[in-house]
Amino acid sequence: MARAPQALRRPHHLLRLLPYPAPLSTSSSPPDPRELLRIDRILNRPPTAAVAAGQPSQALQHPRAATSLHHLLHRAAGLTAAESASLLGRLPGAHAHPRLGRLLQELAGLRLPGAEIKAALASDPEGLLSMDPGEPSRLLELLRDLRCRKAVKEQVLARGALRAAAVARRRVELLHARGLTRHDALRVLAAEPRAMLYSPEDVERKVEFLVDTMGFEVGWLVQYPEFLGVNLDKWIIPRHNVVEHLKSVGGLGDPVEMKHYVRLSRRRFYNMFVKPYPECERIFGGLVREREEMVRQQHPTGLWKLFTPAKYERTQEEVTNMKLLVGSLR
Incomplete structure (x- = not known):
């Protein structure tokens, strides 16, 4: 009888050796945003067969939505x-x-003049209407709090705050496509508003030159946003050519950092990299060292010549009056 309970317990010992099934997980991985966008395009795309058969488009299938959008516009x-x-x-x-x-409800609640919103829609409708709800308000707040020179801010907002917001959004998307996050792209624009004064082609050309030619990562723009606010042909390329020449002849002891390209003044960069090497003056352009054979300017006119009183012609009548005045004082 004692063996029977032991025999009954043996299956329990065997069950302990078997692997337990893993519990079912109720959490799923987050969906891929690109997959959601693809599904959204598929759902919103009218079927080809329906269009070929002459069926009404989405604008006619949703008359209430179309009427609402017309009213909001x-x-x-x-x-x-x-x-x-x-x-x-x-x-x-x-x-x-x-x-x-x-988005249109948000634009209507921004308390902007209707003419300004209409002008922004006429200039860049795709850039303005492709924003997400809440994005115009954030961009307008960013433009309102710009810390830069007054002339730069006036030039940025010259065509209206909403059009400037659309321009800023274009630059953000451009920098995001090159590898920056949208948050970092907004930080770059807030620190360097002059980037909005350049065309998208110029901004993209600067980023390509930074990454492909100079060999820096695009993330350096967050620390040195001034790169997008200076002239590429007059500021960056001459300095890059000088640095490349010095690298080829072994004239650089320390590596050249990003700050040397954007934060050094023209005179300081010249004294540091160009002046010790006369052959770099032609590469750098401008601020060429004065040579001995050049004719020096003459000394300025002495101060005694500048303060000499003017001479006026005296008439006989004035001389007579002066003599009478002096004689009366005796």
Whole structure:
């Protein structure tokens, strides 16, 4: 009888040796944003067969959405029905996208003049209407708090704050496409507003020169945003050519950092890298060392010549009056 309970316990010992099944996890990995965008495009794209068969488009299938967008465009920018239809016709899938309605509601609540919103929509409708809700407010706040010279800020906001926000957003997307996060791109624009005064082609050319030619990573722009605010042909390329020449002849003892390209004044860079090497003067251009054979300017005119009183012609009548005055004082 004692062996029977032991025999019954043996299966439990065997069960301990078997692997337990892993519990089912109720958490799933976060979806890929690119996959969500692809699905969103597929859902919002009208089927080819329906278009070929002459079925109504999304604008006709969603009359309430189209009417709401027309009303919001009229409320925010004062657009007529024809202007709203023309604007929405250039944006495929705009009628069925709920994001656009929230964006227009935000634009209407910004308390901006309707003419300014209308001008921004006319100049860059895709750049403005492609923003996410909340993005115009953040960009306008960024532009309002710019810390730069007054002339630069006036030039940035010359065509209106909303158009400047669209310009800033274009630069943010450009820098994001080159490897910066959107947060870092906004930091770069806030620290160097002059980047918004250059065209997107110029900004992209600077980034390409920084990465492909100079060999720096794009992340250096966060620490040295001045690179996007200076002239590439007049400031960066001459300095890069001088540094490359000194590297080829072994004239550099220490590595040249990013600060030497953007934060040194022209005179200081000249004294540090160009002046000790006369052959670099032609490469650098400007501020060429004065040579002995050049004719020196003459000394300035002495001060005694500048302060000599002017001479006026005296008449006989004035001489007679002066003699009478002196005689009366005796």
